[in-house]
Amino acid sequence: MRQATVYIDSEALQYNLNRVKQLAPTAKIVSMVKANAYGHGVKDCLAALADSDAFGVACLEEALEIRNLGFQQPITLIEGIFSADEMQIVIDQRIEIVVHHQQQLNWLRAHKDAYIAKDLKVWVKLNSGMNRLGFKVPEIIEVIHQLKAEGLTCVLAMHFANADADNHPLNEQQKNQFLQVKEACAPVLASCCNSAAIFKWPELNFDFVRPGIMLYGASPFADKTVHDLDLKPVMTFSAEVIALNTIQAGESVGYGSTFVADQAMKLAIVSIGYGDGYPRAFPKQNYVAINGQQTRVIGRVAMDMIAIDATGLNLTLGTEVELWGKNRLVDDVAEANGTIGYELLCRLSARPARKLK
Template sequence: MRPIVAHISLPALAHNLAQVRQYAPHAKVISVVKANGYGHGLLNVAQGLTDTDAFAVLSPSEAIALRDAGYQQPVLLLEGVFSAEQLVDVDRYRLDMVVHHAAQITWLQQATLSAPIRVFLKLDSGMHRLGFQPADYQHARTQLASCANVSDIVLMTHFANADVSNGVTQAMQTVAQVMADQPYQRSLANSAAVVQQPHTHADWVRPGIMLYGATPIAEKTAASLGLKPVMTLQSALISVQEIQAGESVGYGSLFIADKPTKVGIVACGYADGYPRHAGTGTPIAVNGKLTRTLGRVSMDMLAVDVTDIAEAQIGSPVELWGALVPVDAVAQAAGTIGYELLCAVASRVPFKVYG
């Protein structure tokens, strides 16, 4: 068996959830576990988030998986239903749903449910992705308030720029105008807003990436925010060789040594989810010591500089990302974000849950 494995830490998840509550002590927490738990495994992460007040997923199938596993907390469908037929599962599994367009209201009005459900009415406060326009929001709310299939309404929006210090100013002005003097709870804050926009916390916060120990704010490290990495992507050296000055490593000969260099080959490549565009110098750790990648990442392997790690040998452990190598640092080297790397770990990589 190849040595690559993704370790998932339940204690780190529980710690990060507790950290959310430190940032937003007066709000209830909807833990966002869509995209297969941000690549960690939906039911894996649910084990570490048993103290959450609610879960949020993308599809009814994810919600059903949580229910079948015994989770009784509210489960919110972040994009609502995609057809009237899906309301059967919403009713059967007692799910909450976002309502962001008029057709969903019509489906609710026409449905026959065993009991009313809670809906989150989404306002487009400037992101222009999903949600009712401010001019249409009150009418949508009135329709839902009079709908026999709706038990409760939570007013909701999503911020486009919560990671910028003043990035929610305009959005919050819209929220204040549209949601003022309404007898309903509100859910506004994503991870970035949880961390640095305390005036947006309201009644329900919706942390996502921060639960997994990556940063929602480019200028701040996850560690500086008190977060712990949940996933450690680990492999091992499967070859060690020495090259001379002028010799190259990998496809395209992108790395050419300027001095004698000891090169380790790691059993991990872009088919495992490691970013192909992570060039020479991307941080990596061998035997617990930080070093750098060399040359182009290939499908199943990548090269690392072990010149200054005398004990490096075949079988030496390698951390691709985790406690020593923040996933955000690898993402930055590859020109992307930590979210993408965590979500992109391939199905051929085995997962081991501990804690």
């Protein structure tokens, strides 16, 4: 049987959740589990995240999956509902919504009494400069005042566009707008910190923090590794050696013959490719890890196979190769691919087997 496997380390996930508690001890934790827990598998991650105060998802389908798995923590739809008929479902399932435009407010008001009866908070999104979703100042102040007057409990929410960047001018603009609205709407619950902001601005943790990528042991910063942040990688993505070859100087490897050997070398062929979600376009040299030792990927990534340099390595058929995990960090693979760890984790296909460690 083909051995391409995604291992999920539950203890590492719990460790990272505890790091959030250390960094934001007075805030409630809304663990972000959207996009199938950032590609890790919701059903494999929720038990390890059971100490979260709440979960955050992008859409109703993701929220209902959590409920169907038996978890009863509050859930927040971070993009809100997409149609009027979803409103009764979120009330029945005790799911909280973000509102970021007038139509959502209209749907909420049509079910206001039932929403309040379930003791659900309404999250009101501030557009402070990211310009995706939300009400701008002063409209959001009026919206929150109206909702409070109607008996609803509000959470003022915002998302940073550049929390991972030092000294970006938009950071101060977003902070100032958020604090302005928070003061104008006092008393109001507040939430603005994602993973990067949890590390950088503890004074902004307020009532709820929303950790995402840090839970899964990848870094929200380009210049800091998970080790720098005292986080543990949760996913190990691995495959096995299925063939061993020797080539001579002048011989090429793979589609397009993009790699040409300059000396005799040993190759190992590994049962993984872009059909599994392993990235293909590498502008920089990429590596895998074998027994903690890194070796280069050579030639093009194919749908089902890659070639690696096995020269000087003691490999056999069936040797396990770490594509990313604890020795070859997903952030490093992403950097070589010109992208971010979030994308690689989220775009894994259903082909690899999944196992809890």
